[in-house]
Amino acid sequence: MAQQIITAVIAIALAIGLSALFFLGSNYLLDRFLSSDSLSGDAARMKRDNLRESIRPWIFVGPAVVLLLVYLVYPVFASLWYSLLDRNANEFVGLANYAWAFQNPNFLVAVRNNVLWLIFVPTLATGFGLLIAYMTDRLWWGKLARTLVFLPMAISFVGASVIWKFIYDYRGSGEEQIGLLNALVVALGGEPVTWIAVPFWNNFLLMVILVWIQTGFAMVILGAAIRGVPEDTLEAAIIEGANQFSIFFKIVIPQIFGTVVVVWTTITILVLKIFDIVFAMTNGQWDTNVLANFMYDQLFRAGDIGKGSAIAIVIMIAVTPVMLYNIRRARADEQ
Numbered sequence: 001m002a003q004q005i006i007t008a009v010i011a012i013a014l015a016i017g018l019s020a021l022f023f024l025g026s027n028y029l030l031d032r033f034l035s036s037d038s039l040s041g042d043a044a045r046m047k048r049d050n051l052r053e054s055i056r057p058w059i060f061v062g063p064a065v066v067l068l069l070v071y072l073v074y075p076v077f078a079s080l081w082y083s084l085l086d087r088n089a090n091e092f093v094g095l096a097n098y099a100w101a102f103q104n105p106n107f108l109v110a111v112r113n114n115v116l117w118l119i120f121v122p123t124l125a126t127g128f129g130l131l132i133a134y135m136t137d138r139l140w141w142g143k144l145a146r147t148l149v150f151l152p153m154a155i156s157f158v159g160a161s162v163i164w165k166f167i168y169d170y171r172g173s174g175e176e177q178i179g180l181l182n183a184l185v186v187a188l189g190g191e192p193v194t195w196i197a198v199p200f201w202n203n204f205l206l207m208v209i210l211v212w213i214q215t216g217f218a219m220v221i222l223g224a225a226i227r228g229v230p231e232d233t234l235e236a237a238i239i240e241g242a243n244q245f246s247i248f249f250k251i252v253i254p255q256i257f258g259t260v261v262v263v264w265t266t267i268t269i270l271v272l273k274i275f276d277i278v279f280a281m282t283n284g285q286w287d288t289n290v291l292a293n294f295m296y297d298q299l300f301r302a303g304d305i306g307k308g309s310a311i312a313i314v315i316m317i318a319v320t321p322v323m324l325y326n327i328r329r330a331r332a333d334e335q
Helices: 002-033 042-082 094-103 104-135 142-154 155-165 180-187 201-227 231-239 244-255 257-272 278-279 291-301 305-334
Strands: none
Touching: 002 042, 042 305, 094 104, 094 305, 104 142, 104 155, 104 201, 104 244, 104 291, 142 201, 155 180, 155 244, 155 278, 201 257, 231 244, 231 257, 244 257, 257 305, 278 291, 291 305
16 A cells, blocks of 8 residues: 555656646747847747747647547547457448447347436436425525535445445345345335346336436536525515425526536436446346447457447447537536
């Protein structure tokens, strides 16, 4: 442990030192070789100064742009090319991998499951977050409630899956049940159920985990938006005799609708890439597979570069429109 801490400290110090050295050195070289001091004439000096100052911002953003190109843009085009090749990326096969995917029953099950996740998770997480944010603003113990709801955000998806695995745990009939759900079922006189192995419905049990995590995120963002609703508007509605139900649906929601859409689309993008929870809970068994897990199966278990890349491109195409809409909506809100 001590060795790891020392290595981490050295790595951080090295990264900061090299970054500082890069920026200071770049600025020094820029000022030295593009200096206008040796030039005669105001026009020539102004031209040199403008050139120098136009280059200077790129010193700061240049490394980030290069990293984005290497780690984001290049993989997209590489995946697109690999999706047109065979399993070993040696022979061009055209759209055969895409044709295989859309005729594969496991792929279609993954698509169906992703659609279910898209319908229920963003809607429930945003709805619960909105409701909790509105209600806790009016409770004296609202801060404690918000803290408890937000806590799952601090847990990784795999960690949350482990917690919920204990809740759904199944032991044979007659054995002591350590899973919360089966303990309740047995206490009420029922038989224990292998919850995560029940086809179709087990998908909803997995979705509960992500709703549990993302409700805190929605609550924080929407809570801030609710607190931005003008008090005089709410007071005027109360004076006019509006009840809390009317205030919530006719005043609060219309005024924060833009934020609601941004939260909903942000969770939607996350859902389209969902992988960890399914991988940790069922590994795609019992008809719970999703596209990202199916891509992992093809790419790393089956070793098929072409098919795995084709599924990755399908996921990217599905995510892109939602992401673009989210960016446009955020920009519109800023203006």
